[in-house]
Amino acid sequence: MELRIFTEPQEGASHEDLLRIAKRAEDAGFPAFFRSDHLMTTGSGAGLPGPSDAWTTLAALARETSRIRLGTLMTAATFRHPGALAVIVAQVDQMSGGRVEFGLGAAWFEGEHQATGIPFPPLGERFDRLTEQLELITGYWATPVGETYSYTGRCYQLTDSPALPKPAQSPRPPIIIGGKGVKRTPALAARFADEFNVSLRDIPTCAAQFERVDAACHRLGRDPAEIVRSVAQTVCVGRDDAEVGRRAEAIGRDPADLRANGIAGTPAEVVDRIGQWQQKTGVERIYLxxxxxxxxxxxDLIADQVVPQLAR
Structure with missing residues (x-):
């Protein structure tokens, strides 16, 4: 089981906060540091000092870290034109020496689109756009150097693009697709995903969605084992109940709720909880x-007292 650190900076974080945690995670031995892609707080707080752009953040972290992998859960397909996004992700991958992982989703938070003036099409159109973005970006990266790339879709068109730059990773950075949609989401995962993620859902919901992805793979003749199964869960670990309570209070959550609907408790409780996830869903990776x-x-506590137990 692999544990990764996942942050939600739109709820209140400066770049210095993110840099400090990313470097601490790297020093503690975590394999990856991820962040969300939001332009406004999704909660009830003020979200001060305000949102930050996901890929600007990752570019900066790429130059300030050396080992830890960097990515998004999930880049919003509504925020950026795919031609520009292909350039951005490839450049950050180069800046990091090939440490980027590319999560891409249809976007869900209408309020942030209204607040920033970004169009928020109906769900069906958002999935049309997501599909074309995946087709366009993977085609762009796969075009040999020296050749040009054209793409004609209903939503996006490219003509004679030099399709540069290329990512540092070959053939491309790993692609992460996720969500709870029962038809189009599994189908997209079967076509494009190296990893499939379900965030902040319970064990039965995740298990059922993984089964849908497996079925979609079989329909395409793809081995489902080629896709890493992952989940994201809120984490709250303490050496004892009092420390768990203090950490839960700091994020405005109830310890009992976190134990039932997250990865929470003492290190021993958390290891047991992770074991339940692994046994019941086959998950291989958890974003904390x-x-x-x-x-x-x-x-540090998770790295020192949870990770070693999972390794054993």
Whole structure:
């Protein structure tokens, strides 16, 4: 089981906060540091000092870290034109020395689109756009150097693009697709995904969605084992109940709710909870949603007292 750190900076984080946690995660031995892609708080707080652009952040972190992998859960397909996004992701992959993982989703939060003036089409059109973005970006990266790339879709068109730059990773950065849609989401995963993620859902919901992805793979003649199964869950670990309670209070959550609907409790409880996830869903990777970015000791505790038990 692999544990990764996942942050939600739109709820309140400066770049310095993200850099500090990313470097702490790298130093503690975590294999990856991810962030969300939002332009406005999704909760009830003020979200100060305000949102930050996901790919600007990852570009900066790429130059300030050396080992840890970097990515998004999920880049919003509504925010950026895919031709430009192909350039951005390839460049950050180069800047990191080939450490980028590319999560792409249809976007869901209408309020942030209204607040920034970005169009928010109906769900069906958002999935049309997501599909074409995946086709366009993978085609762009796959075009040999020296050749040009054209794409004609209903939503997007490219004509004679030099399709540069290329990512550092060959043939491309890993692609992560996720969500709970029962038809189009599994079908897209079967076509494009190296990893499939379900975030902040319970075990039965995740297990059922993984089964849909497996079925979609079989329909395409693809081995489902080629796709890594992952989930994201809120994390709250303490050496004892009192410390769990303090960390839960800091993020405005109830410890009992976190134990039931997250990865929470003492290290022993958390290891047992992760075992339940693995047994019931076959999940291989868990993104630990770290909501209090001022609590660096939380990262150290997980690395020191949870990760070694999973390795054994």
């Amino acid at each position: 949603q770290l909501l209090d970015l001022s609590d660096e000791a939380h990262v």
